[in-house]
Amino acid sequence: MRPDLLPEPPVPAPMLAVAGELPPRREDGGWGYEFKWDGVRALAAVRDGRLGLWARSGTEVTGRYPELSRLPAALAGADAVLDGEVVALDRLGRPDFGLLQNRMHRTGGADVARLAAAAPVTFLVFDVLTVRSEPLLEEPYEVRRERLEELGAAGQRWVTTPWFRGGGADVHAASRDNGLEGVVAKRLDSPYRPGVRAPEWRKVKHVRMQGVVVGGWRPGKGRRAGGVGSLLVGVHDDDGRLVYAGHVGTGFTDAALRELSGLLRPRRTPPFADAIPREVARDARWAEPDLVGEVAFAAWTADGRMRHPAWRGLREDLDVDDVVVEWSP
Known part of the structure; x- marks a missing residue:
């Protein structure tokens, strides 16, 4: 048409x-x-x-x-x-x-x-x-x-x-x-x-779902060596800042990881407004926060991280600015 x-x-x-x-x-x-x-x-x-x-x-x-x-x-x-x-x-x-x-x-x-x-x-x-x-x-x-x-x-x-x-x-x-x-x-x-x-x-x-903004990734090991191992993701807080919400390392197919590798746009500094845990930041690769995905997870921790998140896929139907906490921590 x-x-x-x-x-x-x-x-x-x-x-x-x-x-x-x-x-x-x-x-x-x-x-x-x-x-x-x-x-x-x-x-x-x-x-x-x-x-x-x-x-x-x-x-x-x-x-x-x-x-x-x-x-x-x-x-x-x-x-x-x-x-x-x-x-x-x-x-x-x-x-x-x-x-x-x-x-x-x-x-x-x-x-x-x-x-x-x-x-x-x-x-x-x-x-x-x-x-x-x-x-x-x-x-x-x-x-x-x-x-x-x-x-x-x-x-x-x-x-x-x-x-x-x-x-x-x-x-x-x-x-x-x-x-x-x-x-x-x-x-x-x-x-x-x-x-x-x-x-x-x-x-x-029945399972909690959450939209997330991809702000970086960590290199893979073993079978994933040379590519994306896990994603570093965030959500917007009440002030509109992108805050770190955890890293997602499960739920990916090989095709999804290949697709993500081609879509991530590198940047030199983290896009998150808050501090990233040292053990995560040590080998992190930062990315422009323009990809939106969806994860399933168990609950929020006291420090605002998702417990046991699993990747479900990209969500091109969602705007980056619309990604906020859907479940109260």
Whole structure:
């Protein structure tokens, strides 16, 4: 699709959830629950049968997922803005972030067409912001979900996801039993607030995930000799400073390490605002802080380090400046 034919970006950024726990049982009836999908967030604008897709960072990504341009029949003549998640499904029909990594960095051409045919992605829709030019941002979440179901945005590579009024503990348990990442709890009366990380939405994961900024690396040893052994990562504090959050040495595939070696841009001084432990800084190689990744980890230590972090992959859909602590230390 030619860039001049794309719809305008629908909103500055999607509404975001805070990391936390399930609402108390006494408040459960005032919340809706959705499964949390392990993919990349995207806003979709459909106008006159044409699709535009934007990542959470505001980057236009329509060309990366050409299979999604085959719209469901209900959207063929619609004018709508939808919120959802692009996912790659494994053989059991579960989202697999590792499979999606092969698609996130491709921008067009023969490679994208080949991957789209061999391992197509699916767009999981869970909110609607406008429909037939009617703005719905101020409508409560439960009303928007009802309007989404009426729209029938399902078919081809599109799926309208289920949601549940109340019963958060059961939905959370079901997500674990089905190998999913967790749930997102949303207040039934919450409006849609673009670009805001709001407590009216809570993401409750089985494993803690954290976006990180890569600020350096340590040389590998043994099988990794001559390349990257571990990454030195950080997050922004309340004052906007990039502070050191730990080093990540597990979770990498050989392909991921080769890719990272080609993307790291050397610098002479550490990009972190705080002191780096001496044993880490001794052999560290510093890098410009322009790569964002995601790690899984156990907990925060008292000195602000992640315990047992494991690399999950790069996140080109996230801006460096948006990387903050998602879980309270």
